[in-house]
Amino acid sequence: xxxxxxxxxxxxxxxxxxxxxxxxxxxxxxxxxxxxxxxxxxxxxxxxxxxxxxxxxxxxxxxxxxxxxxxxxxxxxxxxxxxxxxxxxxxxxxxxxxxxxxxxxxxxxxxxxxxxxxxxxxxxxxxxxxxxxxxxxxxxxxxxxxxxxxxxxxxxxxxxxxxxxxxxxxxxxxxxxxxxxxxxxxxxxxxxxxxxxxxxxxxxxxxxxxxxxxxxxxxxxxxxxx
Numbered sequence: 661x662x663x664x665x666x667x668x669x670x671x672x673x674x675x676x677x678x679x680x681x682x683x684x685x686x687x688x689x690x691x692x693x694x695x696x697x698x699x700x701x702x703x704x705x706x707x708x709x710x711x712x713x714x715x716x717x718x719x720x721x722x723x724x725x726x727x728x729x730x731x732x733x734x735x736x737x738x739x740x741x742x743x744x745x746x747x748x749x750x751x752x753x754x755x756x757x758x759x760x761x762x763x764x765x766x767x768x769x770x771x772x773x774x775x776x777x778x779x780x781x782x783x784x785x786x787x788x789x790x791x792x793x794x795x796x797x798x799x800x801x802x803x804x805x806x807x808x809x810x811x812x813x814x815x816x817x818x819x820x821x822x823x824x825x826x827x828x829x830x831x832x833x834x835x836x837x838x839x840x841x842x843x844x845x846x847x848x849x850x851x852x853x854x855x856x857x858x859x860x861x862x863x864x865x866x867x868x869x870x871x872x873x874x875x876x877x878x879x880x881x882x883x884x885x886x
Contacts, residue, residue, distance in 0.1 A: 687799050688777045689722030689729040690768035692761050693739045693785040700867055705739040705785040707871055710878055710885055715742055718783045725795045726781055730771055732764035758839035769827040784818040786865040794819055797854055806851035811859035817843040
């Protein structure tokens with residue numbers, strides 16, 4: 661499945677014409693796939709589940725509600741190569757920013773600003789069981805502001821909508837290599853919390869046994885990917 665039409669690599673210099681106009685005021689999606697996957701023992705973004713890389717499950721889910729999708733990945737990685745092969749926009753963290761999801765959110769907001777979009781919907785690459793309507797509900801709840809998912813157990817800030825208007829505040833929060841908790845940053849911009857069930861839908865794939873367990877449940881018909 662080919663998603664997105666633009667290649668966008670940071671540090672960047674670009675001009676956008678018809679694509680920019682077509683995305684004006686819309687919500688674009690960003691998959692965060694820049695982690696080092698130490699516990700997994702390899703790049704989990706490209707690990708397969710039910711015949712498809714985890715990265716593509718996340719990208720295709722975003723594409724159902726977003727006008728374009730980008731992948732935040734480290735340079736020269738398998739995740740970057742997969743994203744390019746699928747025709748997806750690639751976003752690199754800006755040198756000097758701390759390693760962590762907020763650096764991916766920042767560059768996603770820069771990309772959205774260049775496109776003239778109003779907000780980004782952010783997804784982790786390693787949560788394949790997310791509800792099918794997670795981003796539609798978050799976008800609706802956010803309105804012109806921000807929203808994040810939560811379950812009865814806790815906030816799920818890696819699934820969130822960030823308005824482009826939050827860019828300056830986020831940039832200031834990341835100054836000098838800082839990286840505040842993602843949930844705290846979202847609360848600071850007034851994010852609405854949206855409750856989802858069940859909590860297990862937000863379980864991360866952190867290890868190969870985690871992935872094998874999900875694959876086994878899929879084979880037995882206990883789970884369905886959306």
